[in-house]
Amino acid sequence: MAATFAETPHIRSKHRQEAVVRVILGLMAFAMVLPLLAIIGYLVVQAWPLLSWDFLTQNPTGGMRKGGVWSALLGTIYLVTTSLVIAAPVGVLAAVYLNEYAKQGWLTRIINLAVVNLAGVPSIVHALFGLGAFVLFAGIGRSILAASLTLAIMTLPVIIASTKEALASVPMSFREACWNVGATRWQTIRGIVLPNSISGILTGVILQVSRTAGETAPIMFTGAVFFKRIEEGNPFAYGLYDQCMALSMHLFTITTQVTDAPKALPYATAVVLLGTVLLVNTVAIALRVKLRARKKW
């Protein structure tokens, strides 16, 4: 009997194989962290001479060779916020319809197909569409509003997808239990489905901030400008119909258009952009942790 489970050469080789596979897989997983650390480290080191609170709160000066990034940072905040205020309600409500109400049929299939394909449209095409539809056809002109609408259309499919996923994570049996006691679909959604998926929905929406903040092409044609002087320290310095600067665009112009800018300037701008995105992502992660802790089943 004991001999059945003795260490045969075959079992020993399987042990070795297991160890090798584990090391290789672990290395691959760890390798994923390296680029991020390298990027952050490299940027911070290069940007170090310029990093200060003033860099955040001062406008660029001296033909963009001096000063800070205030007007670009504020512009990015405006663009991201406005586009999410537009895209989040539309996307979340559309996802609720698709996941909770829509019957499987040709219409639903067409909508789902449209969502998937919209997600695959390159951002430069969105830019042209935004220019044609919002700036010219709707007559909004090049402005924060037009740029935000363009960004909103770009983020919509992703918000819809992440919201559907959050809704689908609520077990079907909860819905059936509600229907069995005579609750309507909407009472079920309000009472059970949304309260138990709202954190997931919010996480998905917030993660779109990082994507929106980094986009350059869609805003370049529709509302972002090379340079604009605004009042320093005033968070309401832009209006919806104003054109604005943006961090991503600013980074592009100072690296390609401005000669003899200090070497640290683009790096410092990149650090601000990355810092904004990481800050927002941290909020999303904190929200997700809270969601797990509060999980009710």
Place this chain on the structure above:
Amino acid sequence: MFESVTPPPVRPLRPPKIQVRDLKLSYGAAEVLHGISFDVDQNDIFAIIGPAQSGKSTLLKCLNRTIELLPNARQSGQVLIDGVDVSEIPSVYSLRRRVGMVAPLPVGLPLSIFDNVAFAPRASGFDDKQELAALVERCLRQAALWDEVKDRLHTLGTKLSGGQQQRLTIARALSHEPEVLCLDEFSIAIDPVTTMRIEDVLKELKQHMTIVLVTNLVQQARRLAGRTMFLWNGEIVEEGATDVVFSDHPQSRKTYDYVNGIFG
């Protein structure tokens, strides 16, 4: 022009609570109920026994029209409650409040124990705080759960044990004061002791409502039911008084074999 006048049918002393007439149900191309007809008496426990896949749960879904929520289900034939075709009841939500449903696996909603029971009354617009508290207490008492949870009504219902959750779902099903209570293999996930407690609860509830009990435990049907129906592959093999179904000489040999565990 003479209209043919049919004499009004002689009403029995107590008309059946539920009448099912030639009920056929298919999912896509697969027919799972092949035209079944039976009556359920008022204030009886009506047991439905039969092996898995015989259409028992589907049948229950036809009673409260949750079958309509399944995208590819098609139904023909009638289900009448108190002589009224359920498909003609204008508000499906009021129908579902009249027909309580308890699922095989207990589903505590991710709410407090109190809110689990108060969910249905609130959904139908019941918002008097004191009356609601009284109703919740009454339902939890009826479901034999009150003594175990009365000190922690505001903790999560999902954190209760399986047997407690199943009694919680029974309390929830009672909270909308149904006339018919359907239980779909309620004892599948709970221990024998709790099962016996719930069986006692059902005997008590029978005074106030009609109970349809789908069960895999044939002895449970024998203990509780006034009438028993043996459903097999979507057809009724036998339906009759429980005494007869479980006797040595039921109408069908198949029934005898099934209740005695000779085939399954």
